[in-house]
Amino acid sequence: MMWKQPWTYLEGIAIASGLLIVGLMLQLSVGPLEWGIFCWPANIIVLAVFLLCLIAAYVCRGRSYAIRFLLTPYAAVPAIAFAAVLTVIMGLTPQVAAGRRPSDPIGLTRMLSFWPFILIYIYVSVIVGLVAIGQLRHFAWRRLPSLLCHVGLFIVLVCGTLGSADMQRVKMYCEQGKPEWRALNERQDVVELPLAIQLEQFTIDEYPPKLMMINSDGLPVPKDKPATLLIDSSFTSGDLNGWTISVAKRLDNAAPAVLASMAGNMPEEMMGRLMIDSLGMALNKGGFVPFKGRGAQCALLVKATKGNTVKQGWVTCGSYLFPYQGLALNDGLTIAMPTREPERYASIVDLYTKSGKNIRTTIEVNKPFTVEGWKVYQLSYNEQMGKWSTLSIFECVRDPWLPVVYVGIFLLLAGAILMGVMGVRSEKLGVRS
Numbered sequence: 373m374m375w376k377q378p379w380t381y382l383e384g385i386a387i388a389s390g391l392l393i394v395g396l397m398l399q400l401s402v403g404p405l406e407w408g409i410f411c412w413p414a415n416i417i418v419l420a421v422f423l424l425c426l427i428a429a430y431v432c433r434g435r436s437y438a439i440r441f442l443l444t445p446y447a448a449v450p451a452i453a454f455a456a457v458l459t460v461i462m463g464l465t466p467q468v469a470a471g472r473r474p475s476d477p478i479g480l481t482r483m484l485s486f487w488p489f490i491l492i493y494i495y496v497s498v499i500v501g502l503v504a505i506g507q508l509r510h511f512a513w514r515r516l517p518s519l520l521c522h523v524g525l526f527i528v529l530v531c532g533t534l535g536s537a538d539m540q541r542v543k544m545y546c547e548q549g550k551p552e553w554r555a556l557n558e559r560q561d562v563v564e565l566p567l568a569i570q571l572e573q574f575t576i577d578e579y580p581p582k583l584m585m586i587n588s589d590g591l592p593v594p595k596d597k598p599a600t601l602l603i604d605s606s607f608t609s610g611d612l613n614g615w616t617i618s619v620a621k622r623l624d625n626a627a628p629a630v631l632a633s634m635a636g637n638m639p640e641e642m643m644g645r646l647m648i649d650s651l652g653m654a655l656n657k658g659g660f661v662p663f664k665g666r667g668a669q670c671a672l673l674v675k676a677t678k679g680n681t682v683k684q685g686w687v688t689c690g691s692y693l694f695p696y697q698g699l700a701l702n703d704g705l706t707i708a709m710p711t712r713e714p715e716r717y718a719s720i721v722d723l724y725t726k727s728g729k730n731i732r733t734t735i736e737v738n739k740p741f742t743v744e745g746w747k748v749y750q751l752s753y754n755e756q757m758g759k760w761s762t763l764s765i766f767e768c769v770r771d772p773w774l775p776v777v778y779v780g781i782f783l784l785l786a787g788a789i790l791m792g793v794m795g796v797r798s799e800k801l802g803v804r805s
Contacts, residue, residue, distance in 0.1 A: 383441070384448075387495075388454040389454075392492065394491060399486060415535065448499050451496045461483070472558065523783055524779075531773050542556060543768075546766060547763055552568060553567065567724065571763075572722060574753060575759075579714075583707055583708070584601075586698070587704055588704035603672060617676055622670075622672050627663035627694065629660065667760060674687045692756050721735060727744065746768055748766050751767040
């Protein structure tokens with residue numbers, strides 16, 4: 373019979389299930405929780421009140437069987453199981469950004485603001501916190517690994533959630549040569565940052581060009597699994613859908629010969645229009661030549677052979693200024709070069725802060741730069757202009773609670789290591805840990 377002391381796993385499951393039901397009622401009645409209301413100093417006040425409530429509950433445990441029950445595995449195991457299931461659901465469900473409405477009617481696509489998820493994690497935090505207080509109250513060196521794990525987990529759970537209200541994540545669009553201190557948050561609102569970024573130069577390294585075939589509709593051949601040839605430094609010849617392909621000449625930066633000589637004295641817009649009108653003439657009068665100006669494209673002089681049929685001509689990937697050029701074959705097929713994929717891209721920038729710092733550095737993908745609590749990531753660029761982009765898009769992130777969360781993670785790792793070390797020692801001494 374349930375709710376007859378001593379309580380067991382059935383009561384533990386019932387409590388966790390009740391929290392889920394209450395959470396669903398809150399979700400349907402008041403909507404998702406907006407963590408923004410816990411921004412500083414509200415979060416530190418809530419944390420202090422939460423700790424005081426835990427201490428008071430532990431002190432009063434002798435008068436309340438329910439509080440004593442929370443210190444048992446019968447409460448902890450179901451709570452952790454429910455939290456694990458909700459975490460798995462969050463991992464399998466595409467999540468929307470903070471501040472946006474969930475894309476599903478219940479709210480699973482915004483799990484961090486989903487009331488059942490929040491209540492279960494509060495429940496887990498209460499259990500972990502009470503156990504940690506108990507271990508501190510009755511400290512023993514042999515319990516140090518367990519104490520470190522419980523304290524570390526409590527810090528990660530509580531500070532990771534309350535601290536999220538203070539995290540800022542914004543996008544900054546920087547034009548070359550123009551300092552920018554304004555950014556867009558998740559709601560696309562303009563915010564001013566205490567730092568400014570000026571893009572000095574954008575650089576990009578590209579993978580070697582590829583050749584593929586497209587049909588008269590512009591679709592790759594074969595449709596389901598397009599065949600490609602990688603034209604790297606070791607390429608001599610290859611087979612592409614029955615055609616033997618070789619490259620007679622390669623120009624990584626090229627322009628039509630008839631237009632290259634005019635480029636220095638002609639606006640880009642006019643040269644682009646002239647290129648469209650004169651493409652055929654350009655190919656008949658010299659093809660493509662090396663060109664170091666803006667808008668240069670990769671050009672390959674390709675020879676395609678199939679039986680007695682031989683086709684030769686220039687194939688280019690195009691650029692923001694020039695259209696691509698393909699080599700027409702028989703049966704409506706054309707050899708084309710897709711846009712070259714970026715291998716690495718980075719921005720040389722000047723960073724200015726309100727404290728008077730002026731730093732020149734290079735920011736690239738997966739290598740952010742940290743300045744005065746802000747991490748600046750290279751997020752994107754003007755993909756239409758490619759390597760000639762004069763725009764860099766940066767993501768600026770500030771999370772003042774992150775060092776505290778790192779402390780919690782460090783304590784968890786230290787506790788896990790000590791468990792292994794002390795467990796091994798206990799086995800050698802013939803002692804049960």
